Amino acid sequence: MLKPSADREQVLHLLEHLGGVTEENVRQVSEQTGVPQADIWGTGLFYTLINKPGRRIRVCDGLSCQMAGCHELINQLESEGKRVERVSCLAQCDRAPATLDEDLELITYQGKPTGVTPDDADLPMNLAGEPDKSYAAFVKAQQMGVDAVLQQIELAGLQGRGGAGFPAHFKWSSVIGQQETERYVVCNADEGEPGTFKDREILLRQPHKMIEGLAIAAWTVGSNDIYIYIRGEFTNEIRALRTAIEEAAAKIKPIQIHVALGHGAYICGEETALIESLEGKRGMPRLKPPYPTEKGFRNKPTLMHNVETACCVPSIIERGGTWFKDQGRTEAGSKLYCVSGNVNQPGVYELPLGVNLDELVDAAGGYEGTPKAFSPGGASSGFLPMSFRELPLDYKNLAEVGSMLGSSGLVVLNDTVDIPAAVQSQLIFFERESCGQCAPCRIGTRYLRRQLDDFIGEKQLVALRHSDDVAWEMEEGSICGLGMVAAKPLESAMEYFPEAFEDKAN
Numbered sequence: 190m191l192k193p194s195a196d197r198e199q200v201l202h203l204l205e206h207l208g209g210v211t212e213e214n215v216r217q218v219s220e221q222t223g224v225p226q227a228d229i230w231g232t233g234l235f236y237t238l239i240n241k242p243g244r245r246i247r248v249c250d251g252l253s254c255q256m257a258g259c260h261e262l263i264n265q266l267e268s269e270g271k272r273v274e275r276v277s278c279l280a281q282c283d284r285a286p287a288t289l290d291e292d293l294e295l296i297t298y299q300g301k302p303t304g305v306t307p308d309d310a311d312l313p314m315n316l317a318g319e320p321d322k323s324y325a326a327f328v329k330a331q332q333m334g335v336d337a338v339l340q341q342i343e344l345a346g347l348q349g350r351g352g353a354g355f356p357a358h359f360k361w362s363s364v365i366g367q368q369e370t371e372r373y374v375v376c377n378a379d380e381g382e383p384g385t386f387k388d389r390e391i392l393l394r395q396p397h398k399m400i401e402g403l404a405i406a407a408w409t410v411g412s413n414d415i416y417i418y419i420r421g422e423f424t425n426e427i428r429a430l431r432t433a434i435e436e437a438a439a440k441i442k443p444i445q446i447h448v449a450l451g452h453g454a455y456i457c458g459e460e461t462a463l464i465e466s467l468e469g470k471r472g473m474p475r476l477k478p479p480y481p482t483e484k485g486f487r488n489k490p491t492l493m494h495n496v497e498t499a500c501c502v503p504s505i506i507e508r509g510g511t512w513f514k515d516q517g518r519t520e521a522g523s524k525l526y527c528v529s530g531n532v533n534q535p536g537v538y539e540l541p542l543g544v545n546l547d548e549l550v551d552a553a554g555g556y557e558g559t560p561k562a563f564s565p566g567g568a569s570s571g572f573l574p575m576s577f578r579e580l581p582l583d584y585k586n587l588a589e590v591g592s593m594l595g596s597s598g599l600v601v602l603n604d605t606v607d608i609p610a611a612v613q614s615q616l617i618f619f620e621r622e623s624c625g626q627c628a629p630c631r632i633g634t635r636y637l638r639r640q641l642d643d644f645i646g647e648k649q650l651v652a653l654r655h656s657d658d659v660a661w662e663m664e665e666g667s668i669c670g671l672g673m674v675a676a677k678p679l680e681s682a683m684e685y686f687p688e689a690f691e692d693k694a695n
C-alpha cells in the first residue's frame with residue numbers, strides 16, 4: 190500500500206498513462222489513488238499535455254516561431270485538415286517554427302543551419318565534446334569531503350543558471366544546515382522560456398555531466414534521491430536521459446535518480462510550482478518563505494538546480510573553483526547562450542559570462558539583415574535597442590538597465606520585425622501561462638494583452654493609457670516571477686521604441 194502522499198503523487202502520471210482527462214479516466218484515477226474526482230479534474234485540466242484527449246500537431250507560436258512564420262504554417266496545416274494546437278515555447282527556437290507531431294516527435298521545417306560551440310576540452314560544459322562517463326569527479330568529491338567541495342563551489346562563484354543567478358553555495362549550505370535528514374535534490378529540466386533551449390542540448394549531448402553534477406550535489410547535502418523533472422515534450426531528450434541514467438546507476442550508488450515528466454505547463458519551471466507538480470497537484474507557486482531548501486519536496490529540505498548549473502559542477506571539482514571562475518569575463522564561469530531570431534546560425538554557444546551582443550551573434554554566424562532590437566534573456570527580459578550592443582550580457586549589467594540575463598535565451602530582431610507584434614507574442618505567452626492564482630497577474634496579463642490588441646487594431650495610444658499602473662500592480666502584487674515581469678516586454682518596447690507606438694489616430 191502506498192503512503193497517502195505517494196498516492197497523490199501518482200495522479201498526473203496515471204492520468205497521462207490513461208490518455209488524458211476524460212470522465213472515465215478521472216473516475217479510475219480517483220478509485221486508484223483515493224483523491225476526490227473534483228480534485229483530479231482541477232489538476233488534470235491545468236496541464237496542456239493531458240487536459241484533452243485526442244491526437245494533434247503542436248505548433249509553437251512564441252516570438253522566434255512567429256518571426257519564422259508559425260501562423261502561416263498553422264493555416265497551412267489546418268487547410269490540410271490537420272488538428273493543430275498552438276502552444277507556448279517548445280524550446281526549439283533554433284528550429285523555428287517549432288512543431289511536434291501527434292507522438293510529440295519533432296518535425297523540422299527550418300532550412301537554416303543550427304550550431305553549438307565546436308569541441309574544446311577547455312570549456313567547462315563543452316557540448317560538442319566526447320561524453321565522459323568515468324564519474325571521476327564524483328569519486329574525487331567524496332575524497333575531498335563536504336567542506337572542501339563547498340569551498341570550491343563558493344570559490345567558483347557559481348550562480349544558478351535557471352534565471353535568478355542565485356549563488357549555488359548558499360543553497361547547498363542551507364540544505365546542509367537543516368535539522369531534517371530526509372533531503373532531496375531536484376533538477377529543473379522544465380525549460381520553456383521563449384528563446385531558451387540550452388538545457389535541451391545538455392540533456393542530449395552531455396547528460397552525464399549533469400547527472401554527475403547532481404550526484405555530487407546530492408552526496409554533499411546528504412541526499413540519496415535525485416528527482417529530474419523534465420518537460421514532457423522533450424521526447425528525444427527523455428530517451429537520452431533515461432539511457433544515461435541506466436549507464437550512471439552503478440557509479441553513483443547508493444544515490445538513486447527518479448525521472449518525473451512535466452505535462453505541459455510553463456509555470457512548473459518556477460521552483461515551488463515544480464514541487465507542487467511533483468507532488469501530483471496543479472503547478473501553482475507557493476508563497477516564500479519557507480524556501481525549498483527549508484521545506485521543499487514532501488515538505489523536506491530540497492536543493493533545486495537548473496540543468497546547466499548541475500552541468501558546471503564536475504569541472505569545478507576536477508579543475509578547481511578558481512579555474513571555473515576565470516572562465517568568465519565580468520562574472521564567474523562560462524555560460525550557455527541560446528541565440529535565435531534574425532541570425533545566420535541559431536544555436537547554443539558556450540562563451541565567457543559577460544560577452545556582448547556582437548560577440549555572441551558573431552559566434553552564431555552573424556546578423557541576418559539589419560538588427561534593430563534584441564531580447565537578451567527570454568520573454569521576461571523585454572526588448573533592448575542596439576545602443577546596448579556592447580553591454581556585457583551578465584546578471585548584474587542587464588539588471589542595472591532594467592532587463593535580465595534570465596535563462597540567456599537571446600532573440601535578435603531585425604528591422605523587418607514589427608515591434609508591437611513582437612510584444613504581442615510575449616504578452617499572449619504570459620496570459621496563457623499565468624496560473625491564475627493571484628489577481629494582479631491573472632487580470633493584468635489579460636488586460637495588457639487586450640490593451641495592446643486595441644492599440645494594434647486602432648493605432649490609438651489612448652488604448653495603452655493604463656499600462657503603467659497595471660504593470661506596477663503586477664510587479665508589486667504578484668506571488669511569483671511570472672506576474673512580476675510579465676509587463677516587461679510592453680514597458681521596455683514603449684520606452685526604447687517610442688516610434689513604434691506613435692498615435693496614428695489623427
Ligand SMILES: Cc1cc2nc3c(=O)[nH]c(=O)nc-3n(C[C@H](O)[C@H](O)[C@H](O)COP(=O)(O)O)c2cc1C
Nearest residue numbers: 349350351377379380458459460494495498670671
Ligand atoms: C515563471 C518562472 C519560470 C521558471 N522556469 C524555469 C525553468 O524552466 N528552468 C529552470 O531551471 N528554472 C526556472 N525558473 C527558476 C526556478 O524557479 C529556480 O530558481 C531554479 O530552478 C533554481 O535553479 P538554479 O539555482 O540552478 O538557477 C523559473 C522561474 C520562474 C519565476
Ligand code: SF4
Nearest residue numbers: 624626627630669672
Ligand atoms: S504571479 Fe501569476 S503565475 Fe505566479 S503565482 Fe501569481 S498568478 Fe500564478
